Amino acid sequence: MNASPDSSLRPRPLRLAVIVLISLLFFSLFYSLGVWQIHRRAWKLDLIAKVHSRVHQPAVRAPRRPQWRAVNAAADEYLHVYASGTFLYDKQTLVQAVTDFGSGYWVLTPLRRDDGELVMVNRGFVLPEWRKQASPEQASGPVKVVGLMRMDEPKGAFLRHNEPAIDFWYTRDLQGIAAKRGLGAVAPYFIDMQGGPGVPPDPKTVPVPGLTRVHFPNNHLSYLLTWFALAAMTLVGGGLLWRDEWRRGKPAPLKK
Known part of the structure; x- marks a missing residue:
């Protein structure tokens, strides 16, 4: 006569559902962060292009008082x-x-x-x-x-x-x-x-101009790859946990 498997080893539907829900939750979070970094990277590349364009253009007269209200960082900085x-x-x-x-x-x-x-x-x-x-x-x-x-x-x-x-x-x-x-x-x-040509003056005696660094760190590609990798790992890890939990309820094969 075949023995029924121990009920304690059967896969519990609630536990399987929790594994699925948690996996989907973290996958959605990491995936959303990856998509956000895609948009951030596009914004940063556009900003870098605009700033470098402004820096290398011929100098224009600095805004006078009637123009002060219209001055803003997005359009005018650098x-x-x-x-x-x-x-x-x-x-x-x-x-x-x-x-x-x-x-x-x-x-x-x-x-x-x-x-x-x-x-x-x-x-x-x-x-x-x-x-x-x-x-x-x-x-x-x-x-x-x-x-x-x-x-x-x-x-x-x-x-x-x-x-x-x-x-x-x-x-x-x-x-x-x-x-x-x-x-x-x-x-x-x-x-x-801006600084002049040649060797900078001694900052102990004269102000040294032209030290502005027009550099914007752009690490968004590595960030988005990291978030998408974590999203993929979440699916894989959740799938393995679900499989192990499901296998717990499978009875061992009977010996002849």
């Missing part, structure tokens, strides 16, 4: 621009920075244009020794500034916050700095001054 005016050295601000030269500051100086408008200019990077000079080298009279348009940075750096009360800045918060210096209205962008 645009090659120029502006003429006079630097207000007594109103400049040092912003914490780290470059290949070491730890120091960006020198953010207001430029008063011929019609009185103010636009902030990042004149470059200096080391702490620059602050110790009795009278740092400064250009007198009207100047023409050429560089890249950058947007306001109102938020503090990661886990750090600007402290206007003690004049300590981690980001180029244009409106906050303007309020601290009593400048009134300033442009909603600043100009990253």
